Amino acid sequence: MSEKPVLELKGITKRFPGVLANDHIDLTLGKGEVHALLGENGAGKSTLMNILYGLYQPTEGEIFVNGEKVQIDSPSDSIAAGIGMVHQHFMLIPVFTVTENVMLGEEEVSAGGFLKRREAAKKITELSNRFGLDVDPNALVGDLPVGVQQRVEIIKLLYRDANILIFDEPTAVLTPQEADSLFEIMQLLIDQGKSIIFITHKLREVLDYADRITVIRRGKVIGSTVPAEADPAKLAEMMVGRAVDLDVDRNPPQVGEVVLSVKDLLVVDDQEQAAVDHVSFELHAGEILGVAGIQGNGQTELVEAITGMGKVDGGTITLLGQPVQNKPPRFITELGSAHIPEDRQRDGVVADFPIVDNLALQSYYMEPFSKGVIMQEDVMRENATKLVEQFDVRTPTIDTSVGSLSGGNQQKVIVAREFTRDIKFLVAAQPTRGIDVGSIEYIHGQIVEKRDAGVAVLLVSTELDEVMQLSDRIAVMFDGRVTAMVDARQVTKEQVGLLMAGTTAEELFGKGETQND
């Protein structure tokens, strides 16, 4: 690391109307270094990376690559400078093959105007072997697991000779096992002379895999450190600006009556496959049942079936004594259930509507928000003012559109709306996906508070830590089935990780020990 840095940012400032997104940020990336960029959502990480990627131009500041000043006005400038980015949401076309996806934008054609697929495929195979990526160039991207799709993204960058690789929240979509192999790949990339900027808010990963850590808060660099001198609590404090309690304090559950009973539930997807394959379980008042599983193993369909947003093809769902399979969402909501949807942008809020309206979204048609057919704006505003205060939603006004809030604050709007209704049942699907540490702490606390108040909570999360921290019992879903139902206090994170990856309960624990339900 004595050589000159491969990338140096000096005094990068980006000003949006009314917002200072980046405030004189300095950042240095050494050759062969994994540099973790840590910060809450809205801290300015994405803005900074978009400047590097050429989507934004900095208001002030300079960028040096290998000691030379560069001007990055567009993504193509960025690629020319050897910078590449693996986006959190992949930029791949599912119906194209790996080769076609990699070639996209860099198409080389033969004299007759035909794509030189074969040459490209050969180069991809070479890269794949060299970096241990194990990608078949002829596979259709849509058929590949998420972890492999991410490796296709990495190949895209290597194909374009990128030397500086930016990973934006790369593990958000991966299983623990996939994440481990990603870190092995990152090590291989480093060994072969690449340098990596690694954006995340998962503290554990940063401490395990980064060479250096820079924390950003409110657009400013708060500090830089190395893993040896840091611990999770210290990093969290740097990110949030105050001490953060990373563990969730909980009393033992006071389990009550059965609130939700799912029997033999079958949901068939568009491809005629059983997305939820004869699932049965019971959920009691006052407990948190965590549904663990890798994305796409039927959890989404399970939640949709229970909340009335998706159809049920077989079996029964009984909520508070009422059959609710194939009932409309409003019927289920009015029984006393709340739902934090998995995709909050799509389902949970109307981004263009102000906070006031979003806070009334579930009960706008009832007293006190409506009297007769007339909506009571005063009541709605009063309600919004109160909830914004109570749930600590950071917003300039209650008339601000929800779409302009950060992810964590959007989620707080949803939590505020759902938790202040009189509820007996809560479905929380990915309640903290993509939100910052401070908000996670808050939302976790709220969920536990609801449990203690006697609400039955179904927590669906691909975040293993979250499932482990909050659940009283854990149901593991794999391939549409509940493959294990375990007491959360009697399993380790590693065991649940293996179950999520498809190991059966029998293989793991021996026969008959775990299926307690």
Added chain:
Amino acid sequence: MTDNNKSSEPQPKPDSGQTLIDELNKTMDGGVWQNSLRSALYPILAVFTGLVIGGIFIALTTEEVYAAFRESIFAGLGESWRTIAVAYRALFVGAIGNPAEIAAAIGAADWVAFQDAIDPFLESLVTSTPLIFAGLGVALGFRTGLFNIGAEGQLFIGATTATWVGYTFTGLPAIIHIPLALLAGFIGGGLWGYIPGWLKAKTGGHEVINTIMMNFIAIRLVEWLLRTRMQDPESQNPISPFIADSAFLPSLPFSRFHIGFFIALIFAWLTWWYLFRTKWGFTLRTVGTNPNAARYAGMNIVRATVTAMFLSGGLAGLAGANEILGLNHRLVASFTSGIGFDSIALALLGKNHPVGVVLAAILFGTLRNGATQMQLDAGIPIDIISIVQALVLAFIAAPAIVRTIYRLRDTGDDGQLVTNSWG
């Protein structure tokens, strides 16, 4: 990726739900006027730019200008300027009336002269009236995420049902007959909108395609009716009997101006109230803005779609009824001049807000009416105004053009989707 970025970085963004009158009603603090001005800025610049480019077309289509240019470039420019000035002056006088004449008439307390002087202005309002109704209909559809291209057909059907009620029921007092005929127009147009709405909700059939098809059906259906059931027995032409006097909208004795304009304003207020003050309107707006969230919130999307298309068609039907009851008093085969299509443009221009729609409709009506005078006085073809309207619409649809011309900063405002039903 940009999505992700947008959501995670705080960027100020004006609220699409918060619109002019809301804000005027709510508070009068400093930001309000600024917001209203900002939301009106693009439409105003679009109209201005449309008129400027329209001026160029006026010059380009005038023979004298070419002759002058052959003399010298200065003569050419001078002649261009003169031609445009004459044309737009005629447009202005034709649309608003001659301010000097109006002032003189008032000064002299000459009632007859005043009537003459004010007539162009009243005539503009008459032209604007059906545009207000139909524009409200299209805007209500847009607010629900529906692209109702079928205002023209709905207007035809509304005119037909209103006409039928107008000549079939006789001996009713006006106070009953007029509302009855208007209601018939509303229901007729509404049903014509309901059908594609139902098709959309039940089969997913796209409302753009189906409303266009319904336009053709409506126009042919009316032609057929006018040659058969509804034909005036005393006429050889495809024309209906006159409606009863009791169904005539009261008008001024010296002008074609009738109370339809005020009815239109009442319906603009009703539309605003419905959309922004009732829970039904909240449902429609939510369905139109984010149907997924609407479903999550337990809203019935099928019902919202069908309701919105019915109301949208009904308002367009009122435009037709208004023309029959207020002006024509009988139905002829081709009585509109594309009001249903203009209404799409002006709903966009008015940003799908009832106040905006009223202002845009008055603007379009005024331009149309003034154009007639322009044709008489300056020999400029009336079609120039169609070009101006088309340009205005293009600038509204592509705000980047306006932004480039006037070097405005991107506030992110134009990211607002008018409708999400294209996909």
